[in-house]
Amino acid sequence: MADTKERKLPAPSISAETQAYWDAAAKGKLLVRKCTSCGEAHHYPRTICPFCFSDKTEWIEASGKGTIYSYSVMRRAPVPYAMAYVTLAEGPRMVTNIVDCDFDKLRCELPVRLVFRPTDGGPPLPMFTPA
């Protein structure tokens, strides 16, 4: 079963803290927040590092490569969709969807690459598809 029908995606609510993330998404880029103090990248992005509590954090552009950590196909939705955690090449795992795929061929650790999907009146959402 493939996701041929279109889901309507709600727009994310944007705060000043995460404006840059969504501005980048509108340009087809995925940003990750990285701490220059401890060197760890994290997700979702915060100004204060959740690992060492330093305020020395900055945006880096993700490569767009990753692997599926886990997933589940929501069969009981009007348009079934694949919920997932993807482990980014940069380290953090993010909540996302896997799109443009055969749901029955998904598996944990499958390599995926970044794509974007439009939302209803907001910036596009970073999602992933089998690489």
Add this chain to the structure above:
Amino acid sequence: MSIKGKAYIAGIYEHPTRLAKDLSLAQIHAEVAKEALEDAGLTKDDVDGYFCAGDAPGLGPMSMVEYMGLRPRHVDSTDTGGSSYVLHVGHAAEAIAAGKCKVALITLAGRPRAEGMATGTVPRSRGGTPTPDEPFEFPYGPTVVNMYAMCAMRHMYEFGTTAEQLAWIKVAASHHAQHNPHALLREVVTVEDVVNSPMISDPLRRLDCCVITDGGGAIVVVAPEIARSLKRPKVKLLGASEFIKTQMGGKVDLTYSGARFTGQAAFAEAGVKPSDMKYVSIYDSFTITVLMQLEDLGFAEKGKGGRLVADGNLISGVGKLPFNTDGGGLCSNHPGNRGGLTKVLEAVRQLRGEAHPAVQVKNCDFALAHGTGGSLGLRHGSATVILGRE
């Protein structure tokens, strides 16, 4: 300071309703409070501590304190979802040990069925000011069921856990529920029934999910001198612990729950170990929830929970680890989508020897109740209490 031996559970009550169209939310809170106090042999005017969570109407404890005409000198409305009431038992014991109250009342009520709430399969925004996580999760469609399903998927991938092993958890719950006249689902099911039920969100099928019910319950926790003055069997608090497990900044690990920490701490405080437990109440929003918590609490090595729960090992009188002998959330009751309080209730019934005779565990001297609230796959609050018969 430890809470060990500093507080007792003296009164309990579970509302028999599973569909509360003709009851108001506040009314259910008050009805369960009244019955739990009567069970203890206490009155409303004895209550000097009140505990509730987000299911109570109004701001924190205030509306319900007014509605019930309470005069508490200690209140706590900590909300960790369905585990709140297990956590409240621990907090009540702390407050009693610190001399802040002597008779603590904990109430829960909910009407998701009467209100026609889409509980498990529709993504929900909390509304108001978005939580910091919301923009990075809600638009993708996280629901209750698909986030727990992702835990099951990863557990299967890493440890080879099977759908049949998960199914045994529902089978055991259904064996218990047949004896509970108030249970929503009283039919005994088989492994085949579970693995052939409709897929909801891979790999969880309909019978891997808990019931959706209205109802409520209440617990009365009292100081030792109060417990000694009452006629009911004495159920003593021996250990309690709580933990919030998160995505850890992107280092999320779906294969374990906060029970890893709460179990260890609660057992240490109580001075007992998992093998001492004659009965366990384990939060059962889904079959996978039970399996992961049993591993994390120390009843099986991580990854080997599937073998622990298979072949009827959780069925009272059949297996070695009787669990949720009221039928649990999987078959009996999950009032207000919050199953922690009923976990404590069945543990108390077992310790009192007041469980249904068909499921009563012999010589039940130690029991554990554990809750997981929020979402196992996003962020959740874990709470464990260890109880002993005196």
